[in-house]
Amino acid sequence: MHAAYIRLGGHLVRLIAARQHNHKMDLPRNNLEQFYKYVTASTALKIIQGKQLRWSSPNLFNDPFDHQTGFEWDFSGDDLYGQLAKLIEYAVWEAKDYAPRETTSMTVLVNHMRRTRDRLPREKFKHFALEMSAKHSGELFEQKTENLNRSVTQFLLDSMVLCLSEVHDNVVMWSHYAESHQGAVFKLRRLEYLDHRFLVAQPVQYTKEPARYASLEKYALHLVGLAQFDAAPGIWQLAYRKHVDWSYENEWRIHVPLMGHSRSPWYYDDPEPEELFEAIYLGCRANEEFSREVLAARNAHLPRMDVYRAVAVSSAMRLTFQKVF
Secondary structure, three states: OOOOOOOOOOHHHHHHHHHEEEOOOOOOOOOOOOOEEEEEEHHHHHHHHEEEEEOOOHHHHHOOOOOOOOOOOOOOOOHHHHHHHHHHEEEEHHHOOOOOOOHHEEEEEEEHHOHHHHHHOOOHHHHHHHHHHHHHHHHHHHHHHHHHHHHHHHHOHHHHHHHHOOOOOOHHHHHOOOOOOOOOOEEEOOOOOHOHHHOEEEEEEEEOOOOOOOOOHHHHHHOOOOOOOOOOOHHHHHHHHEEEEHHHHEEEEEEEEOOOOOOOOEEEEEEEHHHHEEEEOOOOOOOHHHHHHHHHHHHHHHOEEEEEEEEOOOOOEEHHHEEEE
């Protein structure tokens, strides 16, 4: 029993990836009318000239915990093994209808024990379970949970992510992501009629609490085949989770798994429809050369995109925006 009691790691993560790849994990649609994208001056010009947005690998993010937190557990290996022993005993000797919806090494074990239970006295099973628990549970549980978190992190990092914001006037965001106010911010439309992928952008959840995989009861029932537990939503939400200190960003993002096809240097320039680009806001420190280049590129490639310039209102310590074209 000790070799089969927990099913974690690469196999589970591959199932999650396959479900997303096959569009079986439906994401809810948002109701935002626009998003904003903060960029450097050089990236702004590339976006206009190519009518494309730059996606990034999470490997490049400035937050070392983004996509890499993994799960914490509210129970120990001893707790899990003790609970499993009780549930296996119940499934073998008491459950009238045992029909697990998923075949695992644990459910195979339970079915075998049900077929041969007359040869294995119940009291002998209890003694065996307690003996194996003391010998293996802590070591195996730690190893398997580490394997799970390693596999989940590898899966999430093998992706491209587009990070967006609800706001365009956050002074700190301009400093961090728009080259200390020398870059720009794009205003991007909601394109309902094109069923555009921005419609399923998800908000980042800001929290101080570690992510939990499952409760002891729910997880143990699942392993034994007495109840269903879908790990996919919890794993997927790790891609939309950041520490509360980042909440000023008001971030939304789109996460696309690359299924082993990520490539260095981990930037992905993806074409977009021209009508997505509603406006560009130039930083209050944007120099004249950059401003001229933006106007020329806009006229050549995105002539219907409005152009604004940020103005710093010193007395109020805020930004306002004046339309240029």
